[in-house]
Amino acid sequence: MKFFNILPLAVATTALVLPEPEVMQQIAFEDNSKHTLLSDIQTSLPSKEEIKHRVEETFSSIVDSSKNAFDDAFELATNGLKMASDELTEEYFDAKSWMASALRPYHHHRHDSPPHDGPHDPHHDHPPHHEPGHDKPHHPPHHKPHESNQTVYELIASSKYTTKLAELINEDSDLVKLLNGTSANFTVFAPTDEAFSKIPEHHKKPTKDLIKKVLSYHISGEFYPAGRILVTRTVPTLLGGKYLSSNPDDTPQRLSTNIGLRGLTVNFYSRVVAANIFGTNGVIHGVDSLLLPPPSAARIVTLLPSEFSTLELALRKTDLWDSFNTTEGHLGGTLFAPTNFAFKTLGPKVNAFLFSEYGSKYLKALLQYHTVVNQTLYSDAYYSGGDSKTEDNHRIPKGKFHIDLPTLLKDHYLSVDIARFGRLIDIRINGFTHVSVSDGVAKDGVIQALSGVLIPPKKVGEDLVQYQGEDLTVEDLKQRLEPFAKDEADKHDL
Numbered sequence: 001m002k003f004f005n006i007l008p009l010a011v012a013t014t015a016l017v018l019p020e021p022e023v024m025q026q027i028a029f030e031d032n033s034k035h036t037l038l039s040d041i042q043t044s045l046p047s048k049e050e051i052k053h054r055v056e057e058t059f060s061s062i063v064d065s066s067k068n069a070f071d072d073a074f075e076l077a078t079n080g081l082k083m084a085s086d087e088l089t090e091e092y093f094d095a096k097s098w099m100a101s102a103l104r105p106y107h108h109h110r111h112d113s114p115p116h117d118g119p120h121d122p123h124h125d126h127p128p129h130h131e132p133g134h135d136k137p138h139h140p141p142h143h144k145p146h147e148s149n150q151t152v153y154e155l156i157a158s159s160k161y162t163t164k165l166a167e168l169i170n171e172d173s174d175l176v177k178l179l180n181g182t183s184a185n186f187t188v189f190a191p192t193d194e195a196f197s198k199i200p201e202h203h204k205k206p207t208k209d210l211i212k213k214v215l216s217y218h219i220s221g222e223f224y225p226a227g228r229i230l231v232t233r234t235v236p237t238l239l240g241g242k243y244l245s246s247n248p249d250d251t252p253q254r255l256s257t258n259i260g261l262r263g264l265t266v267n268f269y270s271r272v273v274a275a276n277i278f279g280t281n282g283v284i285h286g287v288d289s290l291l292l293p294p295p296s297a298a299r300i301v302t303l304l305p306s307e308f309s310t311l312e313l314a315l316r317k318t319d320l321w322d323s324f325n326t327t328e329g330h331l332g333g334t335l336f337a338p339t340n341f342a343f344k345t346l347g348p349k350v351n352a353f354l355f356s357e358y359g360s361k362y363l364k365a366l367l368q369y370h371t372v373v374n375q376t377l378y379s380d381a382y383y384s385g386g387d388s389k390t391e392d393n394h395r396i397p398k399g400k401f402h403i404d405l406p407t408l409l410k411d412h413y414l415s416v417d418i419a420r421f422g423r424l425i426d427i428r429i430n431g432f433t434h435v436s437v438s439d440g441v442a443k444d445g446v447i448q449a450l451s452g453v454l455i456p457p458k459k460v461g462e463d464l465v466q467y468q469g470e471d472l473t474v475e476d477l478k479q480r481l482e483p484f485a486k487d488e489a490d491k492h493d494l
Helices: 048-064 069-075 095-100 152-158 163-170 173-180 208-216 297-303 305-317 340-344 348-354 360-368 474-484
Strands: 186-191 234-240 252-260 263-266 270-279 282-287 333-338 371-373 375-377 382-384 399-406 413-421 424-429 433-442 445-450 458-460 463-465
Touching: 095 252, 095 297, 095 433, 152 163, 152 173, 152 186, 152 270, 152 282, 163 173, 163 186, 163 208, 173 186, 186 270, 208 234, 252 433, 297 305, 297 333, 297 433, 297 445, 305 333, 305 340, 305 360, 348 360, 348 474, 360 474, 371 375, 375 399, 375 445, 458 474
Parallel strands: 186 282, 333 375, 333 445
Antiparallel strands: 234 252, 252 263, 263 270, 270 282, 333 371, 375 382, 399 413, 413 424, 424 433, 433 445, 458 463
C-alpha cells in the first residue's frame, strides 16, 4: 500500500520545487518492492528552506533508484481538476480561469499612474507581496539531473501512467518517428490515464484528424524545462496556426501557462502534476487534463458575459459582430477588449451617448480602434499574419519592447509598450491604459483584456494629444471620433 501527501507540483528528476501557497506537512511513501518507508519528515511545519531541502533529497533518492523516472514522477502526483464540460469537444477554453489568472484585479489599477520606466522600477504596479507570483521561483539545485537513455516516446510508451496516450501515439507512425528522433529537443505535455478518464464513456471515438490535431497541441518543438516555463507566458506547439498566418507551419498555435494557487497550469485548466522528466531528445511534463485547441476570440467573449457583455452588445449593435465572429478575412489579430468595468469608467453620460441610435457610428469607430487584424501580439511573442518567420523572430525579448499596431480605424495606430522581467509583464497601450489580463489565446488571434477603454488622440494644432484619463465629455469624444464616424455606406470592417 502506498500513501502520499505532497505538494501538488513537484519535480522529480531535478528536484526543482515550484512555489506553492501551502507548505507540505508530511511526506510518506511506502513501496514493498523497491523503496523503504520515508517517515523521517514530521507532521509539524518546518521552515520553507528545510521543506525544500528534504523534498529534494527524497525525490533525488527515488529517481536514483528508478528504472523509469516517468513512473516515479506520477507516483508522487495528485490528480484534481475535472473538465468543465461533460463532452469532448474539438475546442475548449476555460474563460473564467483565464480571467482569474491575473495577478492584479483590473479594478485596482490606477488610471492616473504615470507611464512605466521598465520592469526594474520597484514602486510601479508590481504585484503585492501577498499575491501569488510575487516571489521569485526557486532555482534548480546544482546537481546533475537524472540521465535517461530513452527518448520521450520511449518514456511515454514504457510508463504505466500514460498507456492511453501511448496507444494514440502508436496509431500515428509519423508521430512515433518524430518523438523518437533527434530533429528537435521536444517538450511534451503528457496527459495521464486519469486525464483520459474524464472523457465520457458514451462519447464516440474522435476522428484520426482530430486526434492528430489534439496530440500536436500537446507537443512543442522547443525545449521548455520547468525553469523556462516559470518565466514564459506562452509556449509554441506543433499545431499549426491555420487562422494565424498564411504560413501555419511557421506560425504555431500557442499554449498559455499560469502559476497560481493550484500550482502550474497549462491553458488555465490542465494542472502540471509532474515536471522535468528528461529524455534523450526532450522533456516531458505530466498534466491532469487533455489540452484542447482554443476556440475563436469571439467565442471567448461570449463565454464571459460577466466581463464582456457590454463589449458583445456594442459589437452586435454596430453590426461588427458578424465580422468578428468568423475566421475569414483576416490572419490572426489582437483584440484589446475593454471589460464591463472599463466601459463603466467612461461614465453614464458617455455610455448613454455611445449606445444611443445617434451615437452608434461613434461606438463603431471606437471599437475599430480596439481591433488589430493580421497581427497577433501575445505578451511574449508576436506574429505577423502574412509573413513567414522563424520562431526566433516570433519571440519578444526580455526587458522593454515597443510596437505600433495598425487598427481598423484608418491611419490610427496603437502604441504598445511591454516591460518584461521573467513572468512579471506589464503591457500598456498609448502609455496609459493597462492590459489587465493578458493572453486569452484564441485560434484566430489573442484577446488582451483592458482596464480602461482606449480613446483616440485629438489634434491640437499640429500635434496629436493622447488621452491620459482626464474627464471625458460627450463633446470631447465626438471631436476625437468625428472624422471616423462614417455612414454605413463608408464602413471599414474586417
